[in-house]
Amino acid sequence: MNCKTSFPDDPYNRFWQPFMDNNPIVESHSNITSSDFWNTPPLKVFKSAITTSRGKTLQLQWPTEPLPSSKYYISLYFQENRTPSPFSWRVFSVSVNGKNFFTNLNVTTDGVMVYGTQWPLSGLTEIVMTPGADIPVGPVINAGEIFQMLPLGGRTLTRDVMGMEDLARGFNNPPSDWSGDPCLPQNNSWTGVTCTTGKLARVVTLNLTNFGLAGSLSPSIANLTGLTHLWLGGNKLSGPIPEMSTLNELQTLHLEDNGFEGSFPQSLDQVTSLQEIYVQNNNLNGTIPGTLQKRLGINLKVTPGNHLSTSA
Structure with a gap:
């Protein structure tokens, strides 16, 4: 996503901000319906994505700032950006700070979300997406959200x-x-x-x-x-x-x-x-x-x- 968005685009008033690095940015060529996701992400997050070349690992430092030592909810969003066809899919694995987050994730034009709860993080966070063997395109990611888990205290x-x-x-x-x-x-x-x-x-x-x-x-x-x-x-x-x-x-x-x-x-x-x-x-x-x-x-x-x- 390359623009800020929040309410009313996001009914939960989450704040989404752009993320920029040196990896290529691609635009999506297919639509997605928010009803496909239980937490209703704003449609704008699927308009663009970060990717890399065939066979290359995609590495991101996100969030960009160090995090206090705590447990976090992490949710990552992916969509195949190419025009829908029988060949419009990618497979790659996702790790967070060297620990497996999801293995052999199959990403199509329908879009997919993976998430983890109570995920321990501290300091800088690195997300690595490693393409599967013989996959003709590199990994792609549209957006992510993260929340620190806080005790309600009553x-x-x-x-x-x-x-x-x-x-x-x-x-x-x-x-x-x-x-x-x-x-x-x-x-x-x-x-x-x-x-x-x-x-x-x-x-x-x-x-x-x-x-x-x-x-x-x-x-x-x-x-x-x-x-x-x-x-x-x-x-x-x-x-x-x-x-x-x-x-x-x-x-x-x-x-x-x-x-x-x-x-x-x-x-x-x-x-x-x-x-x-x-x-x-x-x-x-x-x-x-x-x-x-x-x-x-x-x-x-x-x-x-x-x-x-x-x-x-």
Whole structure:
């Protein structure tokens, strides 16, 4: 592959970048369907390939940078680049750092993938493709992907996972990485999400300010009972503000500059930890609980843009 590609060409948001060395590059003369592969690689990775001359071994240093000592998932992609015919195939063996990865791999115009899990690597990595005896063409490779295997270190509370999944479904355009576990692996949580660490992770902050989000705020926000800060200001969210009385840890709530409508949520008066509420520039109506407005130290911004009054 000779150009960068990622989402939306890759539905899993993997990042594919060009690899260049001194070996010849050939263009593919046949199409391939991504349905032939269980992990759906982007079609662009099969547009070009690296090869070598007949009878020669193809050696690549890839990845180009040294790797930390760990175990890795490695997946390599191959396709015969010539026009489909009874003679369009190649056979070669693949090794990684001198260890056999796959023997007598038969590569045709249909394409093929081989992979290894828990593969130990450290430092620079050399991939060697050795042609079979009497094969009239050299080896060819289109692309590869590699992932370091990291321990999850626990799990995320089920109600938090379900709540975040419902939030993602409520947004018309959630961040592209909003899939899978919202908190794990550690240091790889969803965009805008901060979680606790330990054996049972909890979602504690959600900040998607000015992300251009549209859609609605799911009632499942009430599942996130460990949430301390919810910042969704400056988006295009609409519909009612859902019930939040279960969010007993919530300290700040920023929903300003959206299109929320309906009544001001009376349940916010029950969230005694709440000290900052920004809901200005929405289309809310009804009353603000008097006890909420009189709460000591609270920072409450409801105007301009709403039609609210204060209850006794």
